[in-house]
Amino acid sequence: MRRQLALLSALALVPAMIGPLQAEARSLVAPLCGGASLSIPVAPEGPPGPSQGPCCAKGCHAGSCRKRLDRPQ
Structure with missing residues (x-):
């Protein structure tokens, strides 16, 4: 009896060891009321918009060229 219980518990752990199967779905379809x-x-496949290289990832303002609210003009 104990041997059968140990075998059953080991077989129950097989799906957890294998993991979930790979799904090929690329979209989720939701039915609407109508x-x-x-x-x-x-x-x-990638982020929205045009693809840009890493050189375009720099800030628009460098140093103190922006107007500050605390600075008198």
């Missing part, structure tokens, strides 16, 4: 459906992308 009968239509809404498709929401799950993992887009």
Whole structure:
């Protein structure tokens, strides 16, 4: 009896050791009240907008060229 229980418990842990299977879904489909459906992308290939290199990631203002509210003009 104990041997069967140990075997059953070991077999119950097999799915936890393997992990979830890979899903190929790229979007989530939600049904709407009117009968239509809404498709929401799950993992887009990249960020929205045009692709830019790392050189465009610098700030627009450098140093003290911005106007400050505490500085008299």
